[in-house]
Amino acid sequence: MQCRHLDAIKDVQPRTPDGCEECLAMGDEWVHLRLCMSCGHVGCCDDSKNRHARAHAGTGSHPIVRSFEPGERWLYCFIDDEVVGEA
DSSP: OOOSOGGGOOOOOOSOTTSOHHHHHHTOOOSOEEEETTTOOEEEOTTSSSOHHHHHHTTTTOOEEEEOSTTOOEEEETTTTEEEEEO
16 A cells, blocks of 8 residues: 655654653653654654654644654654655
8 A cells, every 4th residue: 555645744854853852841761763754843652651753643744754763764654554665
């Protein structure tokens, strides 16, 4: 299946390059980071207790994230629940 949400991808810069935006504000920790490809929000992954990347994707039309881990470039669509390519 071809992801129909790839048009949500923009040329973004991470808003909080040092970590998950919400976890940093709360003083909390995360496991891995995800970069929203629509707005540059940096959120924590589903293995993190807060799952901020998924929560952010559910708030609007920002379904595509890229791994924000060193050496990883994969893209994931929360709506289609699948890896949809590389950035």
